[in-house]
Amino acid sequence: MAEERPTFIVNTGDGERRVDLWSYLDAEATERAERDANAWIKSLRHVKVDGVALRDRFLFRGDSLWWFAELYLHKRRVVVTILRTISALEALAARERPITLGLAAGDVLTAHVARQFAARRQIAWPGPSRRTRTEWRRRVEPAWRGAQHWASAAVERLKRGPRTGHRPPGPVTVAAFVHSAFWRPATDDESYIGPVLREVSRVVGREGLALVGIGTPTTFRSRGFAERSREWFRGAAGTLPFSAASHYASRRALAPSARVWRDRNAHRRALHGSAALRAACVFRGCDAWPLLCDEFTGISHLQFPWSARTMDEIGAALDALKPRVAITYAEAGGSGRALVLEARRRGIKVAGLQHGFIYRHWMNYLHEPDEMEPSIANPLDRGFPRPTLTLVYDQFTAEHLAGAGRFPPDSLAVTGSPKLDAFAETGRLMDGAARAALRQEVGAAPGQHLVIVATKYAQIAGAFGALIEAVANMPDVRVVVKCHPAESPAPYDRAAGGAANVRIAPASADLTRLVAAASLLVTVNSTAAIEAMALDVPALVVALPNNLSPFVEAGALAGAASLAEIGPMLRALLYDQTFRARLGEGRRAFMARYQITADGRAAVRAADAIVSLASA
Numbered sequence: 001m002a003e004e005r006p007t008f009i010v011n012t013g014d015g016e017r018r019v020d021l022w023s024y025l026d027a028e029a030t031e032r033a034e035r036d037a038n039a040w041i042k043s044l045r046h047v048k049v050d051g052v053a054l055r056d057r058f059l060f061r062g063d064s065l066w067w068f069a070e071l072y073l074h075k076r077r078v079v080v081t082i083l084r085t086i087s088a089l090e091a092l093a094a095r096e097r098p099i100t101l102g103l104a105a106g107d108v109l110t111a112h113v114a115r116q117f118a119a120r121r122q123i124a125w126p127g128p129s130r131r132t133r134t135e136w137r138r139r140v141e142p143a144w145r146g147a148q149h150w151a152s153a154a155v156e157r158l159k160r161g162p163r164t165g166h167r168p169p170g171p172v173t174v175a176a177f178v179h180s181a182f183w184r185p186a187t188d189d190e191s192y193i194g195p196v197l198r199e200v201s202r203v204v205g206r207e208g209l210a211l212v213g214i215g216t217p218t219t220f221r222s223r224g225f226a227e228r229s230r231e232w233f234r235g236a237a238g239t240l241p242f243s244a245a246s247h248y249a250s251r252r253a254l255a256p257s258a259r260v261w262r263d264r265n266a267h268r269r270a271l272h273g274s275a276a277l278r279a280a281c282v283f284r285g286c287d288a289w290p291l292l293c294d295e296f297t298g299i300s301h302l303q304f305p306w307s308a309r310t311m312d313e314i315g316a317a318l319d320a321l322k323p324r325v326a327i328t329y330a331e332a333g334g335s336g337r338a339l340v341l342e343a344r345r346r347g348i349k350v351a352g353l354q355h356g357f358i359y360r361h362w363m364n365y366l367h368e369p370d371e372m373e374p375s376i377a378n379p380l381d382r383g384f385p386r387p388t389l390t391l392v393y394d395q396f397t398a399e400h401l402a403g404a405g406r407f408p409p410d411s412l413a414v415t416g417s418p419k420l421d422a423f424a425e426t427g428r429l430m431d432g433a434a435r436a437a438l439r440q441e442v443g444a445a446p447g448q449h450l451v452i453v454a455t456k457y458a459q460i461a462g463a464f465g466a467l468i469e470a471v472a473n474m475p476d477v478r479v480v481v482k483c484h485p486a487e488s489p490a491p492y493d494r495a496a497g498g499a500a501n502v503r504i505a506p507a508s509a510d511l512t513r514l515v516a517a518a519s520l521l522v523t524v525n526s527t528a529a530i531e532a533m534a535l536d537v538p539a540l541v542v543a544l545p546n547n548l549s550p551f552v553e554a555g556a557l558a559g560a561a562s563l564a565e566i567g568p569m570l571r572a573l574l575y576d577q578t579f580r581a582r583l584g585e586g587r588r589a590f591m592a593r594y595q596i597t598a599d600g601r602a603a604v605r606a607a608d609a610i611v612s613l614a615s616a
Contacts, residue, residue, distance in 0.1 A: 006106035037080035062380025068307035142298030170322035199607035211242035257308035267300035332364035340385035352387035416602030424534035424598035427516035470567035555586030
């Protein structure tokens with residue numbers, strides 16, 4: 001469900017005015033909504049459906065489909081939006097004491113929650129009270145998407161095309177399951193774990209490593225209707241140098257997941273018919289069942305069938321290749337969990353590779369003790385499907401997974417980040433002349449401080465104006481915005497308002513080289529702030545709290561929690577050498593404490609750990 005910024009018409013007895021609901025939401029309430037949403041979703045595993053705990057009610061070959069249901073609810077973010085809306089409305093009511101509350105702009109979720117809130121507080125509500133056409137479309141969407149997925153999977157079976165790069169059946173030493181959308185044909189490489197795969201291939205030989213594609217050849221965000229239609233007719237494999245997991249699965253192999261698809265309506269009736277589940281959907285007096293019942297339809301009609309089919313396809317690939325160890329870098333997502341379940345069933349070890357920053361509120365990595373243990377009610381259950389060994393970038397991540405994720409310490413290994421290695425190496429290769437040339441290229445005059453902004457506009461939109469206003473009075477500062485690959489420069493251009501010392505760089509600009517030549521990096525959530533540590537470049541994190549808050553709290557990064565703090569923090573970081581030195585000390589101490597290094601050997605260490613796992 002897309003989040004729309006809600007605007008309300010408030011009447012406190014002295015006339016009407018429009019207010020932005022999110023302006024009443026403070027940092028503490030935002031954090032609480034994230035935590036409470038995760039806790040609520042997790043709690044559903046105990047809710048009774050047909051007299052059985054939800055975790056044990058829906059099974060596939062004895063394994064719980066709950067591991068996939070929780071991912072769906074978390075990714076959709078409907079629950080966290082409900083909780084944020086309630087908190088903001090409570091703050092609005094406490095501050096404004098309205099006698100009338102109307103909706104000027106907002107979606108179905110906002111209208112539903114606000115209408116119930118107003119009735120409970122005895123506030124007049126002149127807003128919408130009936131179902132709308134938009135709501136009807138939202139309600140049929142989950143079932144439609146499920147049907148579309150199943151139809152496209154059936155077409156893929158009929159029009160798979162040539163098995164480009166398909167290798168003979170196993171056994172092989174290592175089978176790496178890679179996302180087809182992230183394969184780079186130009187370099188014949190995988191964009192996330194390519195360096196590790198190259199090192200594994202060097203050790204076990206080309207015949208000892210098999211690649212298996214999962215997912216579509218285009219990312220979710222870039223798949224429009226035209227692209228989806230082309231995939232139906234050309235097959236998902238395209239010209240990739242390996243076979244998709246679906247190509248290993250015969251009709252017989254897919255029969256079990258076909259039954260899950262046929263049972264989708266029965267599963268929906270069971271979920272919708274659970275009185276305990278309906279009761280659980282009341283949040284602080286707001287009955288959210290009319291909103292969440294559609295999410296449970298999404299689970300029965302989309303998530304369960306997709307998960308079962310993915311398990312069937314991955315299981316068939318494992319049977320054909322017979323690897324001693326399987327690799328995934330999406331171990332916490334749906335396909336990764338499917339791989340671990342099927343590999344565990346066959347006694348195959350799994351290595352999970354960290355491929356990006358693990359956010360503290362990412363529910364995929366948050367587990368309670370009972371989740372990691374087998375279910376008492378289901379003798380076939382073996383607990384949460386975690387990899388045999390998870391290879392992480394640093395001790396900071398290892399401690400998070402061991403603590404919040406309940407991973408056994410011996411299932412974690414710190415091997416470093418190949419991306420950080422590459423980032424640091426690129427920076428080291430830039431000498432003074434190269435830095436001067438790049439500064440000239442982006443319009444930074446001699447003596448100007450170069451400040452790089454690297455984040456998504458959607459994340460920094462609320463703080464970007466304050467940043468531009470602050471640098472407008474700093475003529476010795478040149479701001480260069482590095483657009484996110486998924487965004488255009490247009491919103492930045494509009495927000496910059498033609499500021500003379502601000503330039504919007506294209507998405508193709510090399511972020512590493514920009515950071516290497518910079519005095520400061522400004523971001524919201526980008527891991528570039530962590531990567532900049534390897535180049536000893538300080539970073540300012542704005543729009544706190546966010547996913548980088550732990551690094552700010554630890555003194556490794558500077559932070560601005562409010563718009564008013566952005567200007568003073570910029571000046572301190574650029575002109576106050578004592579402050580800058582103190583931050584540098586904190587940054588280097590943090591890196592030493594958590595073993596954040598860039599020695600160029602992360603890929604080698606990861607490959608050695610994988611091969612050792614295969615030999616154990």
